[in-house]
Amino acid sequence: MKILIVGGGGREHALAWRLSKSPSVKALIASPGNPGIAQIATCVPAPKDVTGYAAIAESYGVDVTIVGPEALLVAGIVDHFHQQRLKIIGPTREAAKLEGSKVFAKRFLERTGIPTARAINVDSYDEALLILKYFNFPVVIKADGLAAGKGVIIAQDHAEAAEAIQRLGPDLVIEEFLEGEEVSFIGISNGQTILPLAPTQDHKRIFNNDQGPNTGGMGAYVDSRILSSEQTGQIMDRIMIPAIVGMRESGTPFTGFLYAGLMLTADGPKVLEFNVRLGDPETQALMHSFRGDFAEFLGMMVSGVGGVTARAWGTCSVCVVLAAAGYPDTPRAGDPITGIEEAEAAGATIFQAGTKRVDGRLVTSGGRVLGVTAAGDTLPSAIAHAYDAVQNIHFEGMHYRTDIGQKGVRRW
Ligand code: AMP
Numbered sequence: 001m002k003i004l005i006v007g008g009g010g011r012e013h014a015l016a017w018r019l020s021k022s023p024s025v026k027a028l029i030a031s032p033g034n035p036g037i038a039q040i041a042t043c044v045p046a047p048k049d050v051t052g053y054a055a056i057a058e059s060y061g062v063d064v065t066i067v068g069p070e071a072l073l074v075a076g077i078v079d080h081f082h083q084q085r086l087k088i089i090g091p092t093r094e095a096a097k098l099e100g101s102k103v104f105a106k107r108f109l110e111r112t113g114i115p116t117a118r119a120i121n122v123d124s125y126d127e128a129l130l131i132l133k134y135f136n137f138p139v140v141i142k143a144d145g146l147a148a149g150k151g152v153i154i155a156q157d158h159a160e161a162a163e164a165i166q167r168l169g170p171d172l173v174i175e176e177f178l179e180g181e182e183v184s185f186i187g188i189s190n191g192q193t194i195l196p197l198a199p200t201q202d203h204k205r206i207f208n209n210d211q212g213p214n215t216g217g218m219g220a221y222v223d224s225r226i227l228s229s230e231q232t233g234q235i236m237d238r239i240m241i242p243a244i245v246g247m248r249e250s251g252t253p254f255t256g257f258l259y260a261g262l263m264l265t266a267d268g269p270k271v272l273e274f275n276v277r278l279g280d281p282e283t284q285a286l287m288h289s290f291r292g293d294f295a296e297f298l299g300m301m302v303s304g305v306g307g308v309t310a311r312a313w314g315t316c317s318v319c320v321v322l323a324a325a326g327y328p329d330t331p332r333a334g335d336p337i338t339g340i341e342e343a344e345a346a347g348a349t350i351f352q353a354g355t356k357r358v359d360g361r362l363v364t365s366g367g368r369v370l371g372v373t374a375a376g377d378t379l380p381s382a383i384a385h386a387y388d389a390v391q392n393i394h395f396e397g398m399h400y401r402t403d404i405g406q407k408g409v410r411r412w
């Protein structure tokens with residue numbers, strides 16, 4: 001089987017790495033890929049639009065394409081592949097609105113009765129300010145549309161809320177603040193059924209103890225103990241299956257990876273957001289932890305045949321993101337990176353995200369530079385292995401959280 005991976009971040013490196021170990025995969029192509037992916041796949045520069053990806057798939061004789069980033073899904077890459085009779089894993093443009101428009105997602109959640117935060121959509125500054133009186137503080141202000149995790153502000157009082165409305169408005173979702181622990185719950189669907197991957201937790205804030213501004217994600221871990229079997233059952237019955245049924249009944253069946261960002265509240269799991277793709281850095285931990293032939297597993301899940309058992313996953317994997325100077329505001333590019341081989345010799349797998357090769361040297365070229373990923377028989381040992389490996393890596397201005405996975409340690 002020949003597989004095309006669309007994207008060039010840590011998530012795509014992790015997918016390529018896992019698929020490169022599948023006996024059924026004969027060739028991997030990535031567009032655009034990155035220097036890490038180039039070690040295991042043929043990298044092709046990113047074309048200018050979705051039609052270009054179909055041309056790549058055709059010219060390399062690709063059997064199936066997997067799309068990483070949401071922007072291309074929202075732009076209709078899957079619709080175009082279908083028109084060209086090419087196989088692709090991902091949702092159509094209509095179904096991708098679950099991520100592409102927070103207003104669309106909120107209406108869908110309310111219509112289908114899937115538990116979520118109470119919210120009101122507004123489209124003017126004045127309306128937004130008026131609506132505030134129906135909420136307690138803190139209140140959550142979200143921009144409609146894709147914002148790479150940066151379009152959400154949690155305002156502690158009226159002044160902060162008014163400022164957030166000015167900054168993000170006028171098309172906004174204003175919603176109730178939910179308290180609890182966050183979980184990333186990802187399933188794969190063929191439009192009819194949905195099968196879950198292992199639960200993961202991301203760490204979205206830049207600093208330890210969930211302080212500071214939101215980022216794309218500073219680290220993630222896989223651990224089956226994140227959810228009890230009762231909680232997994234509730235999430236499937238109240239959220240994931242109704243979402244797939246609701247999308248099908250709306251005439252826009254959802255295919256591909258459906259990622260529910262959940263809050264485990266005192267009233268049970270509630271949806272914070274849907275993403276229509278794999279998470280980054282959740283995928284780094286998931287691919288690291290997966291046991292078996294992932295290409296076969298994907299095929300099995302997409303065709304809806306076979307059960308997905310917990311045995312498909314190792315005990316725990318932890319991914320620590322190493323960020324560039326200046327991230328999340330304006331990351332600095334061009335800092336030379338050293339120590340990847342030493343870190344791998346120490347037992348970790350290093351997924352590259354914001355890297356570039358310049359005159360034979362690996363340098364930083366994005367906010368999230370590397371994902372240092374390691375496993376363990378227990379969560380504390382997986383955390384220790386990941387951070388031991390981090391000590392080998394250096395680039396000027398490198399910074400990272402030192403508490404990835406700590407939320408889960410109390411379960412051990
Ligand atoms: P989103 O892009 O909607 O996932 O929001 C980004 C982050 O903001 C989430 O991961 C949460 O940490 C936080 N957040 C979003 N909505 C809420 C809410 N209703 N209550 C509490 N925190 C929220």
Ligand code: GLY
Pocket residue numbers: 149202216217275278279280281282
């Ligand atoms: N890790 C969060 C995301 O991929 O959106």
